[in-house]
Amino acid sequence: MNTLSEIKALPLSAPMMGKIETVFPVLVWDEVEAVLIDTGYPGQLSLLKEAAEQAGVPLSRVKHILITHQDLDHIGGLPDLLASHHPDRTVYAQELEVPYIQGEKKLLKLSPEAVEEAVRSLPESVPDEWKEAFRRTLNNPPKAPVHVHLRGGEHLPLCSGLIIIPTPGHTPGHISIYHKATGTLVAGDALTVHNGLLQLPDQRLCSDPAEALKSLLKLTQFPVNTIICYHGGLCTSQAESQLRELAASVR
Numbered sequence: 449m450n451t452l453s454e455i456k457a458l459p460l461s462a463p464m465m466g467k468i469e470t471v472f473p474v475l476v477w478d479e480v481e482a483v484l485i486d487t488g489y490p491g492q493l494s495l496l497k498e499a500a501e502q503a504g505v506p507l508s509r510v511k512h513i514l515i516t517h518q519d520l521d522h523i524g525g526l527p528d529l530l531a532s533h534h535p536d537r538t539v540y541a542q543e544l545e546v547p548y549i550q551g552e553k554k555l556l557k558l559s560p561e562a563v564e565e566a567v568r569s570l571p572e573s574v575p576d577e578w579k580e581a582f583r584r585t586l587n588n589p590p591k592a593p594v595h596v597h598l599r600g601g602e603h604l605p606l607c608s609g610l611i612i613i614p615t616p617g618h619t620p621g622h623i624s625i626y627h628k629a630t631g632t633l634v635a636g637d638a639l640t641v642h643n644g645l646l647q648l649p650d651q652r653l654c655s656d657p658a659e660a661l662k663s664l665l666k667l668t669q670f671p672v673n674t675i676i677c678y679h680g681g682l683c684t685s686q687a688e689s690q691l692r693e694l695a696a697s698v699r
Contacts, residue, residue, distance in 0.1 A: 453478040453608035453629040457676045458499035460488045471521050472681045474634050475503055475510075476607045476627055482509040483606050485625060485634050486516055486678060487525030490590050493532070496525055507532070512606055515541040515594070516636030517622040518548035518555055522678070526592040540604075542614065543597040544621030551591030556619060556655055558586050598623065613667065617660025618649055624667060631673035633687075638663055639694070641680030646690040648698070661698040668695045 457472040473496065474485040482505050488496055500507045513529065516522055518541075526549070530537055539549075547553040563586040567579055600614025600623060608629035615624045615638040625634040638660070640647045648664075651657040672688040683690060 453627070455607075455627050455630050455632050455634075455676075456503045457681055458496065458503065459681065460492050460495045460499060462489065462492060462495065464489070470681070472676060472678055473499075474625075474676055475500055475505055476610065477505050477509065478607050481511060481606060483512040483514060483610065484510045484529075485514045486522040486636070487513065487529055489521050490524035490585055493525050493528040496529075511537050513537060513539045514610070514623075514625060515539065515545065515549060516624065516634075516678070517542070517619040518545045519557060519619065519637070520555065520586070520589050522636070523549055523592070524590055527590045530592055538596060539592065539594045540596040540598055541594045542612075542621035542623050543599060544616075545619065546594045546597055546621075549592060549594050551589075555589055557653070558589060563587055611670070613670075615660075615663035615666060617656050617658070617663050618654050620655060622660075622663075626670045626672075631671055633667060633670060633672045633675045633691075635667070635675055635677050637678050638667065639675065639677050639691075641675070641677040641683045644683055644685055646675065646677075646683050646687070646694055647680075648694060664691075664695040664698060668692050 455476045457474055459470050459472055461468055461470040473488055476483040497507050541549055548555050567583050570579055598612050600612055602612040604610040611626040613624040615622050618637045624636050624638050649660050654660040675683040675687045
């Protein structure tokens, strides 16, 4: 049965380390099922619920959660989501990312040095008890089970088809997702966007910067109408042309 499938970025804005930061989890749905891609920072479940309701799809409909990679701003809301509504929600992630998401390994970017640097970067006006709570969160990040271990290349029969694209570099098992019905590429952190213009990923935040650039070539294999980046949101103006130009610039 063919069903109309839709996709929407869910902007979540909140103060982070002294400034307002917005991230963009993605909701994909049809009349049968709903899929959430990434979950925001810890403590953002209420924001996520509100954004989903504004899109017309309550989070209670979401039974499939795709995680693009292990970073805190992507997995932060996962435990709360699993604890609410459907206990049979299915979580998907690339197999290299699984032990980090499940708490068996420490998140790659939260070394003791990185944690202390993050705490020091907080404004002086932040109370000491808040700084200590922030430190505890970084040292004990959220963890949750992953039920389906992906390798990349899978065609998931959800919402008219989701293709898993392996795009390592930002983290070793980073994935992007292509929604066939709308021609939308959910890039995760493989790309960023600023004022509607695509930009290369921040090399300082990549576990393997060279691999991250090489991964861009994989994204050009798909006909793209819209690109959603976790940081920056939507690129809709000549998205495919912008993507090809960026990929060509790093060859």
